[in-house]
Each structure stands twice: as C-alpha cells, then as structure tokens.
Amino acid sequence: MTEAMYKAADEKFCSECGAIIKARAEICPKCGVRQFAPPNNLAAVAPNGKSKLAAALFALFLGGFGIHKFYLGRIGWGIFYLLFCWTVIPAILGIIEGILLLVMSEQDFNRKYGTA
Structure with missing residues (x-):
C-alpha cells in the first residue's frame, strides 16, 4: 500500500475507487466518478463532537x-x-x-x- 488509509476530518472515501478525496469534492480526481452528496444525516457529528x-x-x-x-x-x-x-x-x-x-x-x- 502506497497510500495511508487514514482520512482527515475534511476528507472522505471515493464511492467508486475508495481513494481518499476532499469531502467537498464533486468528482474524484483519481477515477473521475461524480460523487453524490450524502443525504441529510441527522446523526451527523461536528468536528468538535457536537451532534x-x-x-x-x-x-x-x-x-x-x-x-x-x-x-x-x-x-x-x-x-x-x-x-x-x-x-x-x-x-x-x-x-x-x-x-x-x-x-x-x-x-x-x-x-x-x-x-x-
């Protein structure tokens, strides 16, 4: 493995290839697949831990x-x-x-x- 499998708070995994990309990215720079916005998640937690x-x-x-x-x-x-x-x-x-x-x-x- 050449790439670390740890992502930062402002990153996510590509839905197609699994590469670590910026959370706000609309298209994966590695495979070119459009990323869909996640549904409104009520249980989401902010970076400071507030729900x-x-x-x-x-x-x-x-x-x-x-x-x-x-x-x-x-x-x-x-x-x-x-x-x-x-x-x-x-x-x-x-x-x-x-x-x-x-x-x-x-x-x-x-x-x-x-x-x-």
Whole structure:
C-alpha cells in the first residue's frame, strides 16, 4: 500500500475507487466518478463532537431552560434563557430553534456550531 488509509476530518472515501478525496469534492480526481452528496444525516457529528440531533432534541424538549444553548457553547444565551424560563417565551423559542436545527444542513451546522 502506497497510500495511508487514514482520512482527515475534511476528507472522505471515493464511492467508486475508495481513494481518499476532499469531502467537498464533486468528482474524484483519481477515477473521475461524480460523487453524490450524502443525504441529510441527522446523526451527523461536528468536528468538535457536537451532534445536530442532540442539539435539536435539547431545544425541543428542554429549550425553555436553554439547555441547547449550553450544549452548543452559547453560555450567555443559555443563562439568559434560564433567567427567563418562568415566562413561556424561551420555551416557544426553543421549539422554533429545534425545528430550525432539524432542517439545517450539515454544512451550515458545522459552520455555525462546529468550531471548538
């Protein structure tokens, strides 16, 4: 084997030849086969280990307490939600944010919440 079989976080395996290519590559440079975009994966995990599905579930069920904000590293907003949890407003916002997280693309989630 001349090529290492370890891929970085921004790489993937070609669907045809199995070569390691960039994750955003549309065509494999080794075999020329077009790569198809993966389906919207709810269980996808960002580079920092945050799960889109976990964040959405936290927002839907515990959004009134700001748990999803703490999970995503937005501590200030989490405290704000916690201070106003006695009102219904954070719960309504949590449901809306949970739905938005569920429909958000994996790339957008990684760009917004995927950094350490």
